[in-house]
Amino acid sequence: MEEQIKSFLTYLTNEKRYSANTLASYSSDLRQLCAYAESQRKAKDGTASVGVELNAQILAGYMRNLRERKYTLSTVARKVAAAKSFLKFLTETGKLRDDLSPQLASPHVNKSAPRPLSISEVRRLLAEPGKARTFEGKRDKAMLELLYATGLRASEMVGLNVKDIDVRGSKVHCSGRNLRARLIPIDQHIIQILKEYMAGARSQLVNNEEENALFVNHRGERLTRQGFWKIIQGYADKIGLKNEVTPRALRHSFAVHRLKGGTDLQSVQQLLGHAHVSTTRVYKQAEARS
Structure with a gap:
């Protein structure tokens, strides 16, 4: 087989x-x-x-x-x-x-979007990794900040390579699902966090100079989606968030907060990498309820 x-x-x-x-x-x-x-x-x-x-x-x-x-x-x-x-x-x-x-019968899965975090909850979550003052803490700070700034999927986040960060252009190159590539703008605050991580913590965590992954684990290898999920949930537990906090929840929070801030639906669709705007409308509905 x-x-x-x-x-x-x-x-x-x-x-x-x-x-x-x-x-x-x-x-x-x-x-x-x-x-x-x-x-x-x-x-x-x-x-x-x-x-x-x-x-x-x-x-x-x-x-x-x-x-x-x-x-x-x-x-x-x-x-x-x-x-x-x-x-x-x-x-x-x-x-x-x-x-x-x-x-083979596939189980029914509720595809409703998770509850978005409030802006204050996001701020507390993003602040937590910096308290550790370790290489892993600096990596986690960079990951969480980048995730909330871009709304990347977990698979897209762990799939990033160092070359995907355009420091001069302040953009992230993302391959996306089914090879739908997109460029996502990021502000200088996030660029600075990433530059510090790449020059400092990442260089200490990587064992092999040929490793291309932007985010690596304690063995110096590309971080997995499961590892990424555990990291986020670990910080959520530390600050006492009761609901399960996943990479998808932060992606959802990014979209809802962008819409609340006045970004139009089509722009959010492009940022999220949705093929159809109907997929993005679920965030608009959540924004209206929150």
Whole structure:
């Protein structure tokens, strides 16, 4: 199945032009499915099989396994979406006789936007990393300030490279979803924070001079989305914010506060990288309620 997964990822790269972060998620999710299928075949036959085939029984067991692991609904939905796309690809390319994708039922996920933080809550959150006076604290300060200043998605934030920061032009280059690139302006206050981080903390955290990632973890490697989420939630807990605070919540707060400040809907749409203005209207509705 490994070769089939590689073929599928190549198809997504060349034909669908999926972003690197989406490809990484699909790769991880499908290899989890592959590992589960192989474990079931080994349990049944006593031997592992690289060429393990998928069937309705294995897929039903995989769904039970996902539920038992107590993943969030959104995580399960993503894994199911990856598996369904993979199964359809196998059918279309003749690797499977019958399309098994209907065997997988995706859970309903409430896609309503999270509650925006108040401006005072955002200020407290942004101030917290600076109290540590450590390399990680300076990194976290730069990350949170940049996130609230740009409204980047978590995947876009951790995907940034040093070269994506245009210090002279005061802009951030973001590849975005499905390779929709955009330039986001940032003010000199944020530029200064980033310059200090890149010259100081980042240079101390990075172990390999060839590392391109803007934000790195304690091992000097690119920070993951999960790591980024834990960092934000950790600071939210420290200042006593009761609701779950995620990168998406800060992105939402950015949009709502921009609209409250008088930025028009189309401009916010461009900043957020939405393909359709209808997607951005949810923030307008939240701004009206707040």
